[in-house]
Amino acid sequence: MRSWSIHRPGTSALHRANPLTKLAALLLLAALLFVLPWPGAWAGSLLLLAAAFGLRIGGVVLRRYLVLATPFLIAVFIFHGLIVDRPDRMPLAAFLSYSQEGLTYAAVLGGRISLMLAGSLLFVATTHPAALLRSLDVAGMPPGLSFLLASPLLLIDEFTKRAGAIRDAQQARGMRVDTLSDRLRALRLLAVPLVTLALADAQERSGVLNGRAFRAFPRRAVLSPPPDTALERRLRHVLVAVSVLLVGCALWLG
Protein backbone atom coordinates (compact mmCIF):
# COMPACT_ATOMS: atom_id res chain seq x y z
CA MET A 1 0.00 0.00 0.00
CA ARG A 2 1.41 3.39 -0.97
CA SER A 3 1.87 5.89 1.85
CA TRP A 4 -0.58 8.45 0.43
CA SER A 5 -3.26 5.93 -0.49
CA ILE A 6 -6.43 5.65 1.55
CA HIS A 7 -7.99 3.15 -0.82
CA ARG A 8 -9.44 0.18 1.04
CA PRO A 9 -10.66 -2.80 -0.96
CA GLY A 10 -14.22 -3.93 -0.34
CA THR A 11 -17.28 -5.53 -1.85
CA SER A 12 -19.90 -2.85 -1.17
CA ALA A 13 -22.02 -1.44 -4.00
CA LEU A 14 -19.93 1.74 -3.83
CA HIS A 15 -16.71 -0.27 -4.17
CA ARG A 16 -18.13 -2.22 -7.08
CA ALA A 17 -19.56 0.80 -8.91
CA ASN A 18 -17.75 1.92 -12.05
CA PRO A 19 -15.38 4.81 -11.21
CA LEU A 20 -17.05 6.97 -13.86
CA THR A 21 -20.40 6.55 -12.11
CA LYS A 22 -18.78 7.67 -8.87
CA LEU A 23 -17.24 10.65 -10.67
CA ALA A 24 -20.69 11.56 -11.99
CA ALA A 25 -22.02 11.36 -8.41
CA LEU A 26 -19.23 13.71 -7.31
CA LEU A 27 -20.28 16.09 -10.06
CA LEU A 28 -23.83 16.05 -8.68
CA LEU A 29 -22.41 16.76 -5.23
CA ALA A 30 -20.57 19.77 -6.63
CA ALA A 31 -23.77 20.97 -8.31
CA LEU A 32 -25.66 20.61 -5.03
CA LEU A 33 -23.32 23.18 -3.48
CA PHE A 34 -25.06 25.80 -5.64
CA VAL A 35 -28.48 25.06 -4.15
CA LEU A 36 -27.95 23.64 -0.66
CA PRO A 37 -28.21 26.04 2.29
CA TRP A 38 -25.13 25.94 4.50
CA PRO A 39 -26.63 23.71 7.21
CA GLY A 40 -27.46 21.25 4.42
CA ALA A 41 -23.83 21.16 3.28
CA TRP A 42 -22.65 20.41 6.82
CA ALA A 43 -25.38 17.78 7.26
CA GLY A 44 -24.34 16.24 3.92
CA SER A 45 -20.73 16.06 5.12
CA LEU A 46 -21.80 14.25 8.28
CA LEU A 47 -23.96 11.90 6.23
CA LEU A 48 -21.06 11.00 3.94
CA LEU A 49 -18.72 10.44 6.89
CA ALA A 50 -21.39 8.24 8.51
CA ALA A 51 -21.67 6.31 5.22
CA ALA A 52 -17.91 5.74 5.33
CA PHE A 53 -18.31 4.15 8.78
CA GLY A 54 -21.14 2.03 7.36
CA LEU A 55 -18.70 0.77 4.72
CA ARG A 56 -16.08 0.03 7.41
CA ILE A 57 -13.70 2.62 6.05
CA GLY A 58 -14.76 5.36 8.46
CA GLY A 59 -11.51 5.45 10.42
CA VAL A 60 -9.23 6.17 7.48
CA VAL A 61 -11.68 8.60 5.84
CA LEU A 62 -12.30 10.54 9.06
CA ARG A 63 -8.60 10.78 9.87
CA ARG A 64 -7.76 12.12 6.41
CA TYR A 65 -10.81 14.44 6.55
CA LEU A 66 -9.64 15.93 9.86
CA VAL A 67 -6.05 16.33 8.65
CA LEU A 68 -7.13 18.12 5.48
CA ALA A 69 -10.21 20.02 6.66
CA THR A 70 -9.21 21.25 10.13
CA PRO A 71 -6.49 23.77 9.22
CA PHE A 72 -8.54 25.10 6.33
CA LEU A 73 -11.76 25.46 8.34
CA ILE A 74 -9.96 27.17 11.23
CA ALA A 75 -8.33 29.60 8.81
CA VAL A 76 -11.65 30.35 7.08
CA PHE A 77 -13.44 31.07 10.37
CA ILE A 78 -10.64 33.26 11.70
CA PHE A 79 -10.21 35.16 8.46
CA HIS A 80 -13.88 35.78 7.65
CA GLY A 81 -15.26 35.88 11.19
CA LEU A 82 -12.56 37.85 12.99
CA ILE A 83 -10.32 39.68 10.55
CA VAL A 84 -12.18 40.78 7.40
CA ASP A 85 -13.73 44.20 7.77
CA ARG A 86 -17.54 43.94 7.45
CA PRO A 87 -20.41 46.40 8.11
CA ASP A 88 -21.63 44.55 11.26
CA ARG A 89 -18.16 44.24 12.81
CA MET A 90 -17.85 44.57 16.58
CA PRO A 91 -14.28 45.27 17.73
CA LEU A 92 -12.74 42.64 20.02
CA ALA A 93 -9.04 43.40 20.47
CA ALA A 94 -6.28 44.91 18.30
CA PHE A 95 -7.15 44.16 14.67
CA LEU A 96 -9.66 41.45 15.64
CA SER A 97 -13.38 42.03 15.35
CA TYR A 98 -16.47 39.87 15.56
CA SER A 99 -18.83 39.77 12.59
CA GLN A 100 -22.01 37.65 12.42
CA GLU A 101 -22.12 38.16 8.65
CA GLY A 102 -18.49 37.02 8.35
CA LEU A 103 -19.10 33.93 10.46
CA THR A 104 -22.13 33.01 8.35
CA TYR A 105 -20.05 33.39 5.19
CA ALA A 106 -17.33 31.21 6.76
CA ALA A 107 -19.98 28.58 7.58
CA VAL A 108 -21.19 28.62 3.96
CA LEU A 109 -17.68 28.36 2.55
CA GLY A 110 -16.59 25.78 5.14
CA GLY A 111 -19.70 23.67 4.52
CA ARG A 112 -19.04 23.59 0.78
CA ILE A 113 -15.43 22.61 1.23
CA SER A 114 -16.34 20.05 3.87
CA LEU A 115 -18.98 18.41 1.65
CA MET A 116 -16.70 18.17 -1.39
CA LEU A 117 -13.83 16.89 0.75
CA ALA A 118 -15.96 14.19 2.40
CA GLY A 119 -17.35 13.12 -0.96
CA SER A 120 -13.93 13.05 -2.61
CA LEU A 121 -12.42 11.05 0.24
CA LEU A 122 -15.25 8.52 0.03
CA PHE A 123 -14.57 8.26 -3.70
CA VAL A 124 -10.82 7.82 -3.25
CA ALA A 125 -11.23 5.29 -0.43
CA THR A 126 -13.51 3.08 -2.51
CA THR A 127 -11.79 3.47 -5.92
CA HIS A 128 -8.41 2.02 -6.78
CA PRO A 129 -6.48 4.58 -8.87
CA ALA A 130 -5.73 1.89 -11.47
CA ALA A 131 -9.47 1.24 -11.90
CA LEU A 132 -10.06 4.96 -12.37
CA LEU A 133 -7.34 5.17 -15.03
CA ARG A 134 -8.67 2.12 -16.86
CA SER A 135 -12.19 3.53 -16.86
CA LEU A 136 -10.90 6.86 -18.21
CA ASP A 137 -9.08 4.95 -20.98
CA VAL A 138 -12.24 3.01 -21.79
CA ALA A 139 -14.20 6.26 -21.90
CA GLY A 140 -11.77 7.49 -24.54
CA MET A 141 -10.09 10.18 -22.46
CA PRO A 142 -6.79 11.31 -24.01
CA PRO A 143 -3.98 9.08 -22.65
CA GLY A 144 -1.97 12.16 -21.69
CA LEU A 145 -4.71 13.33 -19.32
CA SER A 146 -4.85 10.06 -17.42
CA PHE A 147 -1.04 10.07 -17.26
CA LEU A 148 -1.15 13.50 -15.60
CA LEU A 149 -3.49 11.99 -13.02
CA ALA A 150 -1.50 8.81 -12.44
CA SER A 151 2.12 9.85 -12.50
CA PRO A 152 2.09 12.11 -9.43
CA LEU A 153 0.33 9.36 -7.46
CA LEU A 154 2.90 6.79 -8.54
CA LEU A 155 6.00 8.90 -8.29
CA ILE A 156 5.39 10.72 -5.00
CA ASP A 157 6.70 7.82 -2.88
CA GLU A 158 9.75 7.46 -5.13
CA PHE A 159 10.40 11.19 -4.84
CA THR A 160 10.03 11.08 -1.04
CA LYS A 161 12.38 8.10 -0.83
CA ARG A 162 14.98 9.90 -2.91
CA ALA A 163 14.69 13.07 -0.83
CA GLY A 164 15.28 10.94 2.29
CA ALA A 165 18.35 9.31 0.71
CA ILE A 166 19.85 12.69 -0.28
CA ARG A 167 19.19 14.11 3.19
CA ASP A 168 20.75 11.04 4.87
CA ALA A 169 23.80 11.27 2.60
CA GLN A 170 24.25 14.95 3.36
CA GLN A 171 23.90 14.40 7.11
CA ALA A 172 26.29 11.44 6.99
CA ARG A 173 28.87 13.83 5.54
CA GLY A 174 28.47 16.27 8.40
CA MET A 175 25.59 18.57 7.47
CA ARG A 176 24.04 19.91 10.69
CA VAL A 177 20.30 20.30 11.22
CA ASP A 178 20.29 21.43 14.88
CA THR A 179 18.81 24.89 14.52
CA LEU A 180 16.05 26.41 12.41
CA SER A 181 18.59 28.24 10.22
CA ASP A 182 20.48 24.94 9.73
CA ARG A 183 17.26 23.31 8.64
CA LEU A 184 16.42 26.10 6.19
CA ARG A 185 19.90 25.85 4.69
CA ALA A 186 19.52 22.06 4.49
CA LEU A 187 16.24 22.51 2.64
CA ARG A 188 17.96 24.60 -0.01
CA LEU A 189 20.78 22.08 -0.32
CA LEU A 190 18.23 19.30 -0.64
CA ALA A 191 16.21 21.08 -3.30
CA VAL A 192 19.05 21.45 -5.82
CA PRO A 193 19.92 17.75 -6.30
CA LEU A 194 16.29 16.73 -5.94
CA VAL A 195 15.10 19.04 -8.72
CA THR A 196 18.07 18.21 -10.95
CA LEU A 197 17.42 14.48 -10.61
CA ALA A 198 13.69 14.97 -11.15
CA LEU A 199 14.38 16.82 -14.40
CA ALA A 200 16.74 14.06 -15.56
CA ASP A 201 14.09 11.47 -14.67
CA ALA A 202 11.42 13.39 -16.56
CA GLN A 203 13.55 13.52 -19.69
CA GLU A 204 14.31 9.79 -19.50
CA ARG A 205 10.69 8.89 -18.78
CA SER A 206 9.53 10.96 -21.74
CA GLY A 207 11.85 8.85 -23.94
CA VAL A 208 10.47 5.68 -22.34
CA LEU A 209 6.87 6.73 -22.99
CA ASN A 210 7.60 7.59 -26.63
CA GLY A 211 9.57 4.37 -27.00
CA ARG A 212 6.58 2.36 -25.80
CA ALA A 213 4.18 4.11 -28.19
CA PHE A 214 2.34 6.15 -25.55
CA ARG A 215 -0.04 8.55 -27.32
CA ALA A 216 0.67 6.83 -30.64
CA PHE A 217 -3.11 6.65 -31.04
CA PRO A 218 -5.82 8.90 -29.59
CA ARG A 219 -7.26 5.91 -27.69
CA ARG A 220 -5.56 2.95 -26.08
CA ALA A 221 -6.83 -0.57 -25.55
CA VAL A 222 -7.42 -1.70 -21.96
CA LEU A 223 -6.49 -5.21 -20.91
CA SER A 224 -8.95 -5.46 -18.02
CA PRO A 225 -11.58 -2.73 -18.08
CA PRO A 226 -13.55 -2.13 -14.86
CA PRO A 227 -17.02 -3.70 -14.92
CA ASP A 228 -19.73 -1.47 -16.31
CA THR A 229 -23.44 -2.11 -16.87
CA ALA A 230 -26.13 -0.55 -19.03
CA LEU A 231 -27.90 0.53 -15.84
CA GLU A 232 -24.80 2.35 -14.62
CA ARG A 233 -24.33 4.03 -17.96
CA ARG A 234 -27.93 5.30 -17.84
CA LEU A 235 -27.46 6.39 -14.23
CA ARG A 236 -24.39 8.40 -15.23
CA HIS A 237 -26.37 10.22 -17.90
CA VAL A 238 -29.08 11.05 -15.36
CA LEU A 239 -26.55 12.25 -12.78
CA VAL A 240 -24.81 14.53 -15.29
CA ALA A 241 -28.14 15.86 -16.59
CA VAL A 242 -29.40 16.62 -13.06
CA SER A 243 -26.11 18.33 -12.21
CA VAL A 244 -26.33 20.58 -15.27
CA LEU A 245 -29.98 21.31 -14.48
CA LEU A 246 -29.19 22.22 -10.87
CA VAL A 247 -26.36 24.57 -11.84
CA GLY A 248 -28.55 26.10 -14.57
CA CYS A 249 -31.43 26.67 -12.17
CA ALA A 250 -29.14 28.14 -9.52
CA LEU A 251 -27.62 30.56 -12.02
CA TRP A 252 -31.00 31.44 -13.54
CA LEU A 253 -32.64 32.09 -10.18
CA GLY A 254 -29.62 34.07 -9.06
Place this chain on the structure above:
Amino acid sequence: MAGIAVSHLTFAFGDKPVLDNVSLEIRAGARLAILGGNGSGKTTLAHFLAGWLPDGRPHQGTVTCDGRPWTEWSLAERACAVQLVGQVPVRHLSGRAFTVREEVAFGPENLNLPISEIQARTERALAQCRLEQLAERDPFTLSGGEQQRLVIAAALALEPRFLVLDEPLTNLDPEAREHVLALLLSLPRDRAVVLLETSPDAALAFAEDFMLLDGGRITAHGSARDVLLHGCAVRTLGLPSIPRACRELGLFGELADSELPLSLDEAKELIKGAADARR
Protein backbone atom coordinates in the same frame (compact mmCIF):
# COMPACT_ATOMS: atom_id res chain seq x y z
CA MET B 1 19.70 -1.65 -45.90
CA ALA B 2 17.44 -3.77 -43.65
CA GLY B 3 18.44 -3.05 -40.08
CA ILE B 4 19.78 -0.13 -38.11
CA ALA B 5 22.60 1.83 -39.72
CA VAL B 6 24.62 4.51 -37.98
CA SER B 7 26.70 6.57 -40.36
CA HIS B 8 29.41 9.04 -39.32
CA LEU B 9 27.54 10.00 -36.16
CA THR B 10 29.13 12.81 -34.18
CA PHE B 11 27.52 14.30 -31.10
CA ALA B 12 28.59 16.51 -28.21
CA PHE B 13 27.10 17.73 -24.94
CA GLY B 14 28.11 21.38 -25.16
CA ASP B 15 31.88 21.41 -25.64
CA LYS B 16 32.27 17.80 -24.54
CA PRO B 17 32.42 15.39 -27.48
CA VAL B 18 30.51 12.18 -26.74
CA LEU B 19 30.40 10.35 -30.06
CA ASP B 20 33.01 10.92 -32.72
CA ASN B 21 32.35 9.74 -36.28
CA VAL B 22 30.69 6.48 -35.24
CA SER B 23 29.51 4.14 -37.99
CA LEU B 24 28.01 0.70 -37.52
CA GLU B 25 25.31 -1.60 -38.85
CA ILE B 26 22.99 -3.91 -36.98
CA ARG B 27 21.30 -6.54 -39.12
CA ALA B 28 18.39 -8.80 -38.24
CA GLY B 29 19.43 -11.56 -35.84
CA ALA B 30 22.67 -9.86 -34.79
CA ARG B 31 24.12 -10.63 -31.36
CA LEU B 32 26.33 -7.62 -30.89
CA ALA B 33 28.17 -6.46 -27.77
CA ILE B 34 29.44 -2.89 -27.63
CA LEU B 35 31.97 -2.60 -24.85
CA GLY B 36 33.27 0.55 -23.30
CA GLY B 37 34.29 2.06 -19.99
CA ASN B 38 32.39 4.72 -18.08
CA GLY B 39 31.96 7.87 -20.14
CA SER B 40 32.84 6.14 -23.41
CA GLY B 41 29.52 7.17 -24.99
CA LYS B 42 27.63 3.86 -24.64
CA THR B 43 24.41 5.32 -23.27
CA THR B 44 24.29 8.10 -25.85
CA LEU B 45 24.90 5.60 -28.62
CA ALA B 46 22.17 3.34 -27.19
CA HIS B 47 19.76 6.29 -27.29
CA PHE B 48 20.57 7.00 -30.93
CA LEU B 49 20.22 3.32 -31.86
CA ALA B 50 16.75 3.29 -30.27
CA GLY B 51 15.69 6.49 -31.99
CA TRP B 52 15.79 8.62 -28.84
CA LEU B 53 17.22 11.62 -30.65
CA PRO B 54 18.33 14.46 -28.38
CA ASP B 55 15.92 17.41 -28.46
CA GLY B 56 17.44 20.66 -29.60
CA ARG B 57 21.01 19.35 -29.63
CA PRO B 58 22.49 19.10 -33.11
CA HIS B 59 24.31 16.01 -34.27
CA GLN B 60 26.13 15.13 -37.45
CA GLY B 61 25.64 11.92 -39.35
CA THR B 62 22.57 9.75 -39.70
CA VAL B 63 20.82 6.92 -37.91
CA THR B 64 18.39 4.97 -40.07
CA CYS B 65 16.31 1.85 -39.72
CA ASP B 66 15.52 -0.07 -42.89
CA GLY B 67 16.93 2.89 -44.79
CA ARG B 68 14.61 5.53 -43.23
CA PRO B 69 15.80 8.02 -40.59
CA TRP B 70 14.17 7.52 -37.18
CA THR B 71 12.52 10.92 -37.51
CA GLU B 72 10.33 9.51 -40.31
CA TRP B 73 9.05 6.65 -38.14
CA SER B 74 5.76 6.99 -36.25
CA LEU B 75 5.78 6.20 -32.53
CA ALA B 76 3.93 2.94 -33.10
CA GLU B 77 6.26 1.83 -35.91
CA ARG B 78 9.33 2.64 -33.85
CA ALA B 79 7.99 0.85 -30.76
CA CYS B 80 7.53 -2.34 -32.82
CA ALA B 81 10.96 -1.96 -34.41
CA VAL B 82 13.22 -1.19 -31.45
CA GLN B 83 13.15 -1.18 -27.67
CA LEU B 84 15.72 0.22 -25.28
CA VAL B 85 16.36 -1.18 -21.81
CA GLY B 86 18.25 1.33 -19.71
CA GLN B 87 20.70 0.85 -16.88
CA VAL B 88 18.54 2.57 -14.20
CA PRO B 89 15.37 0.47 -14.28
CA VAL B 90 13.25 2.73 -12.09
CA ARG B 91 13.63 5.47 -14.72
CA HIS B 92 12.36 3.07 -17.38
CA LEU B 93 9.06 2.35 -15.66
CA SER B 94 6.14 4.03 -17.37
CA GLY B 95 4.87 5.84 -14.26
CA ARG B 96 1.40 4.85 -15.38
CA ALA B 97 1.03 1.29 -14.07
CA PHE B 98 0.07 0.19 -10.57
CA THR B 99 1.02 -3.48 -11.03
CA VAL B 100 3.75 -5.42 -12.79
CA ARG B 101 1.17 -6.91 -15.16
CA GLU B 102 -0.12 -3.42 -16.08
CA GLU B 103 3.45 -2.25 -16.71
CA VAL B 104 4.10 -5.13 -19.12
CA ALA B 105 0.74 -4.59 -20.85
CA PHE B 106 1.31 -0.83 -21.14
CA GLY B 107 3.09 -0.95 -24.53
CA PRO B 108 0.73 -3.40 -26.26
CA GLU B 109 -2.24 -1.40 -24.91
CA ASN B 110 -0.78 1.75 -26.46
CA LEU B 111 -0.58 -0.05 -29.80
CA ASN B 112 -4.34 -0.67 -29.57
CA LEU B 113 -3.85 -4.38 -30.18
CA PRO B 114 -6.77 -6.81 -29.74
CA ILE B 115 -7.29 -7.73 -26.07
CA SER B 116 -6.47 -11.41 -26.66
CA GLU B 117 -3.15 -10.39 -28.25
CA ILE B 118 -2.33 -8.00 -25.39
CA GLN B 119 -3.09 -10.74 -22.88
CA ALA B 120 -1.00 -13.33 -24.73
CA ARG B 121 2.00 -11.01 -25.10
CA THR B 122 1.79 -9.90 -21.46
CA GLU B 123 1.64 -13.42 -20.04
CA ARG B 124 4.42 -14.58 -22.39
CA ALA B 125 6.73 -11.73 -21.38
CA LEU B 126 5.96 -12.26 -17.67
CA ALA B 127 6.84 -15.95 -18.01
CA GLN B 128 10.00 -15.27 -20.04
CA CYS B 129 11.28 -12.97 -17.30
CA ARG B 130 10.00 -15.15 -14.44
CA LEU B 131 7.73 -12.44 -13.15
CA GLU B 132 4.48 -14.43 -12.81
CA GLN B 133 4.73 -14.49 -9.01
CA LEU B 134 5.20 -10.72 -8.90
CA ALA B 135 2.48 -9.86 -11.44
CA GLU B 136 0.22 -8.08 -8.95
CA ARG B 137 3.02 -6.23 -7.12
CA ASP B 138 3.55 -2.48 -7.37
CA PRO B 139 6.50 -1.97 -9.80
CA PHE B 140 8.00 0.72 -7.58
CA THR B 141 8.28 -1.66 -4.61
CA LEU B 142 10.36 -4.27 -6.46
CA SER B 143 14.09 -4.68 -5.91
CA GLY B 144 16.49 -3.26 -8.51
CA GLY B 145 17.01 -6.67 -10.09
CA GLU B 146 13.29 -7.40 -10.24
CA GLN B 147 12.68 -3.98 -11.78
CA GLN B 148 15.34 -4.70 -14.41
CA ARG B 149 13.59 -7.95 -15.34
CA LEU B 150 10.31 -6.03 -15.47
CA VAL B 151 11.73 -3.42 -17.84
CA ILE B 152 13.04 -6.21 -20.08
CA ALA B 153 9.62 -7.91 -19.97
CA ALA B 154 7.91 -4.63 -20.89
CA ALA B 155 10.24 -4.29 -23.87
CA LEU B 156 9.74 -7.91 -24.96
CA ALA B 157 5.95 -7.52 -24.84
CA LEU B 158 6.27 -5.14 -27.79
CA GLU B 159 8.08 -7.89 -29.72
CA PRO B 160 10.66 -5.50 -31.22
CA ARG B 161 12.97 -6.56 -34.06
CA PHE B 162 15.87 -4.81 -32.34
CA LEU B 163 16.48 -4.91 -28.60
CA VAL B 164 19.10 -2.49 -27.26
CA LEU B 165 20.23 -3.11 -23.68
CA ASP B 166 22.35 -0.51 -21.93
CA GLU B 167 24.21 -2.24 -19.08
CA PRO B 168 21.17 -4.31 -18.14
CA LEU B 169 23.09 -6.55 -15.75
CA THR B 170 24.33 -3.82 -13.43
CA ASN B 171 21.72 -4.29 -10.69
CA LEU B 172 21.42 -8.04 -10.90
CA ASP B 173 22.71 -10.72 -8.54
CA PRO B 174 24.74 -13.56 -10.15
CA GLU B 175 21.71 -15.85 -10.51
CA ALA B 176 19.59 -13.11 -12.09
CA ARG B 177 22.49 -12.21 -14.44
CA GLU B 178 22.69 -15.81 -15.59
CA HIS B 179 18.94 -15.83 -16.11
CA VAL B 180 18.89 -12.60 -18.12
CA LEU B 181 21.80 -13.77 -20.28
CA ALA B 182 20.04 -17.09 -20.88
CA LEU B 183 16.86 -15.18 -21.72
CA LEU B 184 18.69 -13.00 -24.24
CA LEU B 185 20.30 -16.08 -25.81
CA SER B 186 16.89 -17.75 -26.09
CA LEU B 187 15.30 -14.91 -28.05
CA PRO B 188 14.26 -15.85 -31.59
CA ARG B 189 17.08 -15.48 -34.11
CA ASP B 190 15.09 -13.03 -36.22
CA ARG B 191 15.52 -10.44 -33.46
CA ALA B 192 18.73 -8.50 -33.14
CA VAL B 193 20.08 -7.89 -29.65
CA VAL B 194 22.65 -5.19 -28.89
CA LEU B 195 24.25 -5.36 -25.47
CA LEU B 196 26.20 -2.29 -24.32
CA GLU B 197 28.39 -3.41 -21.45
CA THR B 198 31.42 -2.69 -19.33
CA SER B 199 31.85 -6.36 -18.44
CA PRO B 200 33.87 -8.42 -20.95
CA ASP B 201 32.57 -11.65 -19.36
CA ALA B 202 28.92 -10.72 -19.93
CA ALA B 203 29.71 -9.80 -23.53
CA LEU B 204 31.64 -13.02 -24.03
CA ALA B 205 28.77 -15.12 -22.67
CA PHE B 206 26.28 -13.55 -25.05
CA ALA B 207 27.63 -11.99 -28.20
CA GLU B 208 28.92 -13.20 -31.54
CA ASP B 209 30.11 -9.84 -32.77
CA PHE B 210 32.03 -7.30 -30.67
CA MET B 211 32.86 -3.61 -30.78
CA LEU B 212 34.93 -1.44 -28.52
CA LEU B 213 33.84 2.13 -27.89
CA ASP B 214 36.55 4.32 -26.43
CA GLY B 215 36.30 8.08 -26.06
CA GLY B 216 33.29 8.12 -28.36
CA ARG B 217 35.03 6.26 -31.19
CA ILE B 218 34.76 2.66 -32.34
CA THR B 219 38.34 1.52 -31.86
CA ALA B 220 37.94 -2.20 -32.50
CA HIS B 221 35.38 -4.38 -34.23
CA GLY B 222 35.38 -8.09 -34.86
CA SER B 223 35.52 -11.37 -32.97
CA ALA B 224 35.80 -11.72 -29.20
CA ARG B 225 39.55 -12.17 -29.51
CA ASP B 226 39.91 -9.12 -31.77
CA VAL B 227 38.07 -6.88 -29.32
CA LEU B 228 38.26 -8.27 -25.77
CA LEU B 229 42.00 -8.86 -25.92
CA HIS B 230 42.66 -5.59 -27.76
CA GLY B 231 45.17 -3.52 -25.83
CA CYS B 232 42.73 -0.67 -25.30
CA ALA B 233 40.00 -3.01 -24.01
CA VAL B 234 42.42 -4.69 -21.61
CA ARG B 235 43.54 -1.28 -20.34
CA THR B 236 40.03 0.12 -19.73
CA LEU B 237 37.95 -2.97 -18.95
CA GLY B 238 40.52 -5.53 -17.82
CA LEU B 239 40.89 -9.07 -19.09
CA PRO B 240 37.96 -11.48 -19.15
CA SER B 241 37.97 -14.08 -16.33
CA ILE B 242 39.75 -16.96 -18.08
CA PRO B 243 42.72 -15.02 -19.49
CA ARG B 244 42.96 -13.11 -16.19
CA ALA B 245 43.06 -16.37 -14.25
CA CYS B 246 45.77 -17.63 -16.60
CA ARG B 247 47.84 -14.50 -15.95
CA GLU B 248 47.32 -14.72 -12.16
CA LEU B 249 48.27 -18.41 -12.13
CA GLY B 250 51.36 -17.69 -14.17
CA LEU B 251 50.18 -19.81 -17.09
CA PHE B 252 51.22 -19.05 -20.66
CA GLY B 253 53.62 -16.36 -19.54
CA GLU B 254 55.23 -16.46 -22.96
CA LEU B 255 51.98 -15.45 -24.67
CA ALA B 256 50.91 -11.88 -25.36
CA ASP B 257 47.50 -10.75 -24.05
CA SER B 258 46.02 -11.16 -27.52
CA GLU B 259 47.06 -14.84 -27.62
CA LEU B 260 45.61 -15.87 -24.24
CA PRO B 261 42.77 -18.42 -24.16
CA LEU B 262 39.28 -16.90 -23.88
CA SER B 263 37.46 -20.03 -22.74
CA LEU B 264 38.17 -23.05 -20.56
CA ASP B 265 38.21 -25.25 -23.66
CA GLU B 266 40.84 -23.03 -25.29
CA ALA B 267 42.88 -23.08 -22.08
CA LYS B 268 42.71 -26.88 -21.89
CA GLU B 269 43.81 -27.15 -25.52
CA LEU B 270 46.79 -24.89 -24.88
CA ILE B 271 47.80 -26.80 -21.73
CA LYS B 272 47.48 -30.11 -23.57
CA GLY B 273 49.50 -28.72 -26.48
CA ALA B 274 52.24 -27.51 -24.12
CA ALA B 275 52.34 -30.90 -22.33
CA ASP B 276 52.60 -32.73 -25.66
CA ALA B 277 55.40 -30.42 -26.75
CA ARG B 278 57.34 -31.12 -23.49
CA ARG B 279 56.96 -34.86 -24.07
